Amino acid sequence: MPxxxxxxxxxxxxxxxxxxxxxxxxxxxxxxxxxxxRIGKVIEMVVEPYDEARVREMGERLLANPVIENFRIEVAG
Amino acid sequence: MPxxxxxxxxxxxxxxxxxxxxxxxxxxxxxxxxxxxRIGKVIEMVVEPYDEARVREMGERLLANPVIENFRIEVAG
Structure with a gap:
């Protein structure tokens, strides 16, 4: 499970x-x-199946506020 | 600067x-x-000079609540 x-x-x-x-x-x-x-947050999720484009969409729509925040994605096996 | x-x-x-x-x-x-x-936080700091034992002490004394939280340290060059 990624x-x-x-x-x-x-x-x-x-x-x-x-x-x-x-x-x-x-x-x-x-x-x-x-x-x-500087303080940020990290959301650790089990995503099955993993699709980077969809995780990017999650970041844009819910996890980050694109006006004031950046985000980056990392897959940990 | 580490x-x-x-x-x-x-x-x-x-x-x-x-x-x-x-x-x-x-x-x-x-x-x-x-x-x-699950949601966590990340504290990104410029530390000069870097000493892992001291950063660990920062984690224990201020950055994390050892009763309910774990922390890990990563050095990014």
Missing amino acids: TVRVYVTLKPSLLDSAGRTVTDSLQKLGFDEVKDA | TVRVYVTLKPSLLDSAGRTVTDSLQKLGFDEVKDA
């Missing part, structure tokens, strides 16, 4: 305020080596 | 209600090939 991961991330030009909070919090804890953190 | 991704996922034994909603919604849209969807 496991498919769809990674959804905010477009790079947009301010990621949750990511900014994570960066600040990590630095406050002493992790000064963290320069920039 | 880009590090920390993937945080709910432990498999726990009910993922957001993932369940995504599965149901995709099936309602006609994507019947989706059997099970």
Whole structure:
């Protein structure tokens, strides 16, 4: 059964305020080596049968908001 | 500058209600090939210098909730 991961991330030009909070919090804890953190989500699905075009359509119609987000698809066997 | 991704996922034994909603919604849209969807998050960080043990500590102390979540680390050059 193919496991498919769809990674959804905010477009790079947009301010990621949750990511900014994570960066600040990590630095406050002493992790000064963290320069920039951005947060995305990953949807892991069992898709049988797998068809990349259809998974792309899922991303466009439901999983991501194409106005502000990018997504990429990865198949994990 | 090493880009590090920390993937945080709910432990498999726990009910993922957001993932369940995504599965149901995709099936309602006609994507019947989706059997099970689970949702996680990914924190993408620039970490310089990179030290795996320290990134693991970030995961345990701030990025994941070890009671209900697992995480894994990936370095992307």
